[in-house]
Structure formats: C-alpha cells, structure tokens
Amino acid sequence: MRSTVLPIAITMGDPSGIGPEIVAKFFARRLVEDATPGEGEAQPAIVIGDSLVMRHALTLLRSQLRLRTIAAASEAACEPGTIDVLASSRLDTLPPPGKVNAPSGKAAFDAIALAIDLAVTGQVAGIVTAPIHKESLAAAGFGYPGHTEILADRGKADRVAMMLANDEIRTVLVTIHCSLREAIERADFPAQMSAIRLAHAGGRALGIAAPRIAVAGLNPHAGEGGLFGSEESEIIAPAVAAARREGIDASGPWPGDTVFMQARAGRFDIVVAQYHDQGLIPVKYLGLDKGVNITLGLPFIRTSPDHGTAFDIAGQGIADPASLETAFDYACRLAATRDQDHRHG
Structure with missing residues (x-):
C-alpha cells in the first residue's frame, strides 16, 4: 500500500x-x-x-x-x-x-x-x-x-549556509569550504547579514519562535577592543546592529572560545561562527553520532550526517548509522514545521 x-x-x-x-x-x-x-x-x-x-x-x-x-x-x-x-x-x-x-x-x-x-x-x-x-x-x-x-x-x-546541530548546540557558518586566509576575506558585511538572517530563518524552521542568535568574533577575544583586529568593530558589530533593526534577536560579537559554552548552557539558540573549524569543532567534539548538517537557504529541505566517508572502515560492516538517523529525524521535523506553516499561512 x-x-x-x-x-x-x-x-x-x-x-x-x-x-x-x-x-x-x-x-x-x-x-x-x-x-x-x-x-x-x-x-x-x-x-x-x-x-x-x-x-x-x-x-x-x-x-x-x-x-x-x-x-x-x-x-x-x-x-x-x-x-x-x-x-x-x-x-x-x-x-x-x-x-x-x-x-x-x-x-x-x-x-x-x-x-x-x-x-x-x-x-x-x-x-x-x-x-x-x-x-x-x-x-x-x-x-x-x-x-x-x-x-x-x-x-x-543565491545564498546558503550550513547549520550544524546536535542536542546541545547549533551553529551557522559565515564561510564554509575555503582556506582560512580566504575565509577572512569572505567574512564581509553581506556575508554576516546573510548568515544571521539564515540562522534566524533556520531557527524558525526548527520551531523556535524567536531564535536568540549569538555572533562569534573572528579574532581572539573578539578583537579585544581593536588590539587583535578591527573586523569586529568594522564589520561584525554593524551587521549585528543591522540585524537587530530587522527584528532579529542577534547579539555580539562574542569571543569564539566561550560563546559555545554559553549556548550550551542555554543562553543562545544558535551561534553564527565565522569559519569552518570555529563552528564545527564544538559540535563534533560533543559527538558525531548525534550531529547533523542542515543546509539553509535552499528551496527544499536538506540534511546530512555530520561525518565523512570513513574510508578506513568502509566495507567492514561496522559503521554507525546514528548520525544518519538523526539527520532523517531533523528532515522529518523540518518537513512537519513547513507543512504547518503552509496550512496556517
């Protein structure tokens, strides 16, 4: 049937x-x-x-x-x-x-x-x-x-972003697959705004009515008042202010080495990270079995496990499907929320 x-x-x-x-x-x-x-x-x-x-x-x-x-x-x-x-x-x-x-x-x-x-x-x-x-x-x-x-x-x-999520924290990346040097160049004002907006929309898609979004700094200690870089004051802070004018509950820039601890403690719903490893290391450290990747900005739902092809164990029958199962559960959750929005929209 x-x-x-x-x-x-x-x-x-x-x-x-x-x-x-x-x-x-x-x-x-x-x-x-x-x-x-x-x-x-x-x-x-x-x-x-x-x-x-x-x-x-x-x-x-x-x-x-x-x-x-x-x-x-x-x-x-x-x-x-x-x-x-x-x-x-x-x-x-x-x-x-x-x-x-x-x-x-x-x-x-x-x-x-x-x-x-x-x-x-x-x-x-x-x-x-x-x-x-x-x-x-x-x-x-x-x-x-x-x-x-x-x-x-x-x-x-036009604009997409990766959201990495598990049971404890969620993070959205400003820049994705590029060198660190290139990531610094790409993390401009439009990229900040895109990531913050997509984080807000992603949180809403997961059923969070008013997502609290923390934006991480690019430099150590979020620039330490300009001592370690000016990107925070010249690019990130203005983007946070602009997002707040749009009605998004964004704050920052927060130091990258502590913002995820605050999110895990419940202060924030989503962290906007500036580059790949800044955002992915905290999620993956908490365990690959429950991590999931959600692509934001697409005209359809897409999720994936938060791990790679594991060539070292391929063909042995010992791979763990837990992250795939979590990705499927998230896809179901997103589909259900979307259907509810369509019915009430």
Whole structure:
C-alpha cells in the first residue's frame, strides 16, 4: 500500500565509503520500528543511488531487507522490510572500498543531482544525503568542493549556509569550504547579514519562535577592543546592529572560545561562527553520532550526517548509522514545521 505522504529521498553517498552501509542499516532499524504499533503514518523514505551498490551493502550486512527498484518516486510503496531504490546510476562493477576513484565520484554526484531534481519539482519531501568524498568528485571531473556547493548551484539558491546541530548546540557558518586566509576575506558585511538572517530563518524552521542568535568574533577575544583586529568593530558589530533593526534577536560579537559554552548552557539558540573549524569543532567534539548538517537557504529541505566517508572502515560492516538517523529525524521535523506553516499561512 502506497503512502499518501511524500517520501524523503536518501542519497547513497560515495559507493566506496560507508554511505550505502549506513543507509542499509537505517532501513534495517526502521524494519523493527515499523513493526511496532504507533500513532499516525510513518514518514516514508526512498534511496537514490545504484541498485548494485545497495544490494552489495545488504549482502555485506547479511540483511533480510528486500530491495525494490522503482522508476519514479511516485512508485514507492515504502513497505516494511523493503528498500525502494530509484536508480541514478547503473554501475557494471562495484568500485573498490576505501579508495578515491572516479566511478564512485560520478555515481555519488548523479545521486545528488537526481535527488535535487526530485526536491525542486516537489516529488519528495526533502533530501538526506549520505557522505561523499571531495577527491572522488574531483577525479570524476566535478569541481565542487562539497555537497553544499552542489546543492546551491543546482538548487539555484543565491545564498546558503550550513547549520550544524546536535542536542546541545547549533551553529551557522559565515564561510564554509575555503582556506582560512580566504575565509577572512569572505567574512564581509553581506556575508554576516546573510548568515544571521539564515540562522534566524533556520531557527524558525526548527520551531523556535524567536531564535536568540549569538555572533562569534573572528579574532581572539573578539578583537579585544581593536588590539587583535578591527573586523569586529568594522564589520561584525554593524551587521549585528543591522540585524537587530530587522527584528532579529542577534547579539555580539562574542569571543569564539566561550560563546559555545554559553549556548550550551542555554543562553543562545544558535551561534553564527565565522569559519569552518570555529563552528564545527564544538559540535563534533560533543559527538558525531548525534550531529547533523542542515543546509539553509535552499528551496527544499536538506540534511546530512555530520561525518565523512570513513574510508578506513568502509566495507567492514561496522559503521554507525546514528548520525544518519538523526539527520532523517531533523528532515522529518523540518518537513512537519513547513507543512504547518503552509496550512496556517
């Protein structure tokens, strides 16, 4: 029996990494959950990827799950114990596990591209992406530094931002995948405003009525009154003031070495961090199993696990699907909030 709810599309990730394995484990756990009586209809899910790769993942895990190939998202039955796979590629041979290679890069990209097309055209409720490898993408001829840039380009989004979240803190990045030197140059006034606005919208999407947003400084001690840099007084503070004039509950700049402790203690809902490691280290330190990446600014929902392809353990059947499960839960939460907004809008 087909679901009346649009499915969430889960991309398989890099075939040479742990992506297909954690996707298979995710569905295996859903088999148990779906067998437990509950209220309402469970959120359906389909896999976007390669049938050969996903069958191999099931064999690796000695799983009792059945794989069913579908030609369109609307054909998904989402029956307990079955993985519906919408083919984005048709590999003749399995790529080697744990190694950078062009076929894996292309298959991973093809899955993302198809998932985006489905999301843009309203055929799925959102996207959850398993990890990809940037070097494999490059080997396949794709010049994107990561998922976020692919999503922004193909989703035709002018401004996007990464929100990394777990049970304790949330952070949105002003700059993403670039060198630290380049990040300093990119963290200008428009970038600050974009990140603050997206953080506000992201918090609202998660059901926070008036998100309290702390903006971290770029320099040590948030510049220490100009002793360690002028970016705080010349760029960040004016952006915070402008955001407040727009009705956003923003404050800062706060020293980067203490602002996350304050957020964890409940003073702030979201921290806007200036560059990749400033924002991601605190989230990942608290545990990869519950971390999730949410892309803000897209015309559709996208979440992902907060870890990479783990080439060192790929093909061994020992990868933990917890972060993928959390990413799926966040996608469901965002979809539910969006549907409520549409009904009341």
